[in-house]
Amino acid sequence: MGTFERYLSLWVSLAMLVGLGIGVMAPGLVQAIAAAEVASINLVVAVLIWAMVYPMMVGVDFGAISGVARQPKGLIVTLAVNWLIKPFTMALMAVLFFDHVFAPWIAPEDAAQYTAGLILLGAAPCTAMVFVWSQLTRGDATYTLVQVSVNDIIMVFAFAPIVAFLLGVTEISVPWETLVLATVLYVVLPLIAGLLTRRALGSQKAVERFTARVKPWSVVGLIATVAILFGLQGEVILARPLVIVLIAVPILVQSYGIFALAYGAAYALKVPHRIAAPCAMIGTSNFFELAVAVAISLFGLNSGAALATVVGVLVEVPVMLSLVAFANRTRARFPAA
16 A cells, blocks of 8 residues: 555545534535536536545446356345344444433433434445445455445335335335436446456556556545535534434444344355455445435434434544455455465
């Protein structure tokens, strides 16, 4: 890793502070960025995420996709954690903290709203940012693509029933525009661009040289994204810091717990690190655009549920960076092939 990437946590921390400062000192700029939104997806953030995802897509080898079937363990771990465990442990964490541990500080009606928001987060595994985390852990680009694609297909059918069951709401309106647009922006378009770039470069060595040149811009995109996210939510963070901290606690416990479970299972099954790290990252991170969109449609823009999903966005990047660092430090304990 270069010097810039080695101190990525520092740059992200500074980006958070810069974002908060922009939110306070330049509210007009923040409002203009917030207005650039389609189907609950901010287009400015989407462009930056696209820039982050593109370098990894260049590394996707379509000829190697068939090889995924010969190493199914990583995919099995991902699917089991995402759909049989994660939504239910997130609901459990929310009830435990909001109804019991934090009960003296949170009104019951607010607790119910925060619980709903966390359930929405837990039922929506990551689509876009996992490509960034996979790249930072030197994950297998082709295998990561397959993992994300299978998750997205399952999400189309499983998200609404799981949320309906956990929330006790019979009618869940899934924002299909958000699902489709996010898939196109974060998976399809970068994948096509990566494929065309790969064909234009020709050899594998040329691909590796090109990826090394553009990878720093992926990190720049990550830092800019963090600054924008914190700028968009700066007013809320400064106005309700205690509530933000309380909501963050169960998210942190859930995130580190799910990562430990998935990463530990991959280790026990002797899954190679280039597959194990991304498979644990997918379960830990969330499809926050979907969660935010559903929270707003079900409970309203200013609801506690919507606030909880936003806190999930703010917590995710620092948490995932810490897990990226841990995964990189423990690489040698996994099979290399």
